[in-house]
Amino acid sequence: MHTEFMTIFTNYALTLSVILPNFFLADADSIGAGLKSLGAGVAAVGVLGAGIGQGITGQGACLAIGRNPEMSGQITKTMILAAGIAESGAIYALIISLLLIFV
Secondary structure, three states: HHHHHHHHHHHHHHHHHHHHHHHOOOHHHHHHHHHHHHHHHOOHHHHHHHHHHHHHHHHHHHHHHHHHHHHHHHHHHHHHHHHHHHHOOOOOOOHHHHHHHOO
16 A cells, blocks of 8 residues: 555656646746646546446446346346436536637
8 A cells, every 4th residue: 555655646746847847937828728738637537437437337237137137127227327427427527628628
């Protein structure tokens, strides 16, 4: 666990060491464009959450169908509904990130 934390911290520090000098030395127009891109990237993190949520939903559905095959129809309907709800969050995050880039 300690080595995972150090790896994450090292990657974070290296990323900041690349971004910050460029941020402070850039002119005003490129700073605004860079911040728009940074905001769009942060907004797109919601897509990652939706993918993880759909994976967990699929795993749960597969385990439930394995335990109780007679209920596979009802489990599949519920899984598709839950995947649609999770995907709506990803679509919202994608729209926000596209708006930040192009507007």
